[in-house]
Amino acid sequence: MTKNIILKNKSNVLFFINRTKNNILHNNNSNRNIFPNALVKKKKSREYFSQEYWENRYSWYTQEMDWYTNFNQINNDFKIEEILKENFTSPKKCFFLEMGCGNSTMCFDLYNLGYKNITSIDFSSIVIERNKEKYSNTKIKFIVCDFNRMNEMFEKNQFDVIIEKAGLDSIAVKGTPEVPFTLQNIYEKMFYVLKNNGIVLSVSSKNPQFWKSNVFEELEKKKLFKCIQIRRTTFTNEKNPILMNLYFYYLKKI
Numbered sequence: 570m571t572k573n574i575i576l577k578n579k580s581n582v583l584f585f586i587n588r589t590k591n592n593i594l595h596n597n598n599s600n601r602n603i604f605p606n607a608l609v610k611k612k613k614s615r616e617y618f619s620q621e622y623w624e625n626r627y628s629w630y631t632q633e634m635d636w637y638t639n640f641n642q643i644n645n646d647f648k649i650e651e652i653l654k655e656n657f658t659s660p661k662k663c664f665f666l667e668m669g670c671g672n673s674t675m676c677f678d679l680y681n682l683g684y685k686n687i688t689s690i691d692f693s694s695i696v697i698e699r700n701k702e703k704y705s706n707t708k709i710k711f712i713v714c715d716f717n718r719m720n721e722m723f724e725k726n727q728f729d730v731i732i733e734k735a736g737l738d739s740i741a742v743k744g745t746p747e748v749p750f751t752l753q754n755i756y757e758k759m760f761y762v763l764k765n766n767g768i769v770l771s772v773s774s775k776n777p778q779f780w781k782s783n784v785f786e787e788l789e790k791k792k793l794f795k796c797i798q799i800r801r802t803t804f805t806n807e808k809n810p811i812l813m814n815l816y817f818y819y820l821k822k823i
């Protein structure tokens with residue numbers, strides 16, 4: 570049984586500690602992989618921004634896999650459904666855009682909770698084709714699309730909610746000077762496709778200082794997005810017994 574402790578640190582970041590047996594998070598309902606070793610191999614992580622890297626990876630990695638943790642856990646820790654209820658009178662009618670879906674089951678988990686209008690994008694055509702087949706009995710739309718081209722693929726004000734887990738982190742880990750501009754640019758595309766009362770729910774291993782100084786402050790200056798809430802959860806898993814921080818960023822279109 571999981572028990573959450575909620576604390577606040579000096580910068581007012583809500584801080585959740587998952588107290589699970591042995592402090593290990595389990596994915597209860599399947600043998601899906603969570604948080605693979607690859608994530609902590611820093612050298613490799615530099616390649617995560619590259620389409621070629623992901624096409625290659627998905628050509629051999631066909632299993633379902635959720636980076637960091639699964640949707641049920643983030644829904645529980647970060648109160649995703651509560652935020653949806655606070656923002657929308659009929660959250661289940663909202664139009665969702667999931668950025669960088671990969672092999673994750675997040676879209677399917679959301680779908681099973683009753684959120685039926687979901688579009689999931691990724692720039693890997695291999696993973697998108699596989700998802701189309703795997704979820705052919707659902708109404709989830711899978712589209713090959715680079716984050717940088719969302720404004721060409723979608724109409725203005727098309728979505729109520731953008732949700733992403735570890736998608737933007739793939740760009741952030743590149744660690745080069747242009748990363749902040751690339752991320753700000755992607756947020757501009759997100760602004761374009763979101764409706765006026767739209768929200769962004771982002772799960773990242775990058776800390777608040779990184780996001781605030783490189784992206785959020787600029788977005789607020791440009792009157793695009795305001796960061797409403799930041800939360801943190803801490804967990805370990807069986808393969809990597811290192812205590813990891815995972816952050817949740819909830820932004821609203823200004």
Ligand SMILES: C[S@@+](CC[C@H](N)C(=O)[O-])C[C@H]1O[C@@H](n2cnc3c(N)ncnc32)[C@H](O)[C@@H]1O
Nearest residue numbers: 623635636669670671673691692715716734735
């Ligand atoms: C770390 S994985 C996360 C996958 C999934 N969201 C999860 O939580 O398990 C990052 C995903 O983002 C996709 N991605 C990275 N950069 C992208 C870009 N510029 N445009 C579209 N997809 C991108 C990759 O193909 C990969 O599937």
